[in-house]
Amino acid sequence: MAAPALIALAHGTRDARSSATITALVDEVRAMRPDLKVERAFLESARPAFQTVVDRLVKAGHEEIVVVPLLLTEGQLLAADVPSAVAAAAERHPGLQIRSTAILGLEPCFLEVLDVRLREALRQSRVRELDALVLAASGSTDPLANQAVARLARLWGAHHRLPVTAAFASVSPPATGEAVRAFRGEGRRHIAVASLFLSPGCATDRSAELALEAGAVAVSEPLGAHPEVARTVLARYAVGAVELVPV
Structure with a gap:
């Protein structure tokens, strides 16, 4: 059969x-x-x-x-x-x-994919130093879905021993730009954004645009x-x- x-x-x-x-x-x-x-x-x-x-x-x-x-x-x-x-x-x-x-x-193994995509972005931007990370996702009206993203962000941050904030492209604060500006307000200047999206689109474009406008040094491509x-x-x-x- x-x-x-x-x-x-x-x-x-x-x-x-x-x-x-x-x-x-x-x-x-x-x-x-x-x-x-x-x-x-x-x-x-x-x-x-x-x-x-x-x-x-x-x-x-x-x-x-x-x-x-x-x-x-x-x-x-x-x-x-x-x-x-x-x-x-x-x-x-x-x-x-x-x-x-x-x-x-949100499988933990996806953090490996995030790392691959972020390394590619850092290499293209010629960035060698980081002092904060932002994990950008689509965002939801369901608080449990957003909490799941935040948990993954904490796990990712613990792995890299860097502060990490979850940010969202829609519905829920903070937006990626807000997250980057918050880190810059703490004196951090080397902030990279990883795109926790499956594929590119309007949401990923807007998320990246806001992050770069706020001073992010690099934004990765989606998981793909x-x-x-x-x-x-x-x-x-x-x-x-x-x-x-x-x-």
Whole structure:
């Protein structure tokens, strides 16, 4: 019996950089598990659309599908849309076994990816000294989601023995610029910002712009298509695949 197909589901934007990043991440997943049928899909604005991908998989004979939402926190917009999209797909295809997994979340291993991306930014900016860090994320109306980012920031700061502040691109204070200015108010002058986003877009652009205007010495690229992120996608898939097995 064939393993369930995997759909890596992103929200989707009109920003071509975001779609390209998701495509690269899915290619990374495929390279790790060439035995699996792995597809990317988007709920809005980008193609291929989620329901189109489901229809195509069903037509090809797949009877089981595991959907992995490409989200770092529960408070992100897609989290509320996934259950209804999966339910609609099941209704469209009677007999189809389709299940959504937990989101990617904020895995400690993502700190390694942050370090890689930040080192790249520091090298490009020719920065050799740091005395503070800012961890920039999307932000949420859910305080628990923001607290999860703050916990990861503390863990990251402890690892590097540097003060770290979590900042957010929307909804919740502080914004990245505010966080950088607060550190500068303490006399710190070598402040770098790491982008805890999965892919680039308007939010990451604005976050970086505010940080640089406030005096940050470097801002990293988002996590992107890194092997640790791909391995986390497959870990979520593995749990979802097991849950599809009849008891």
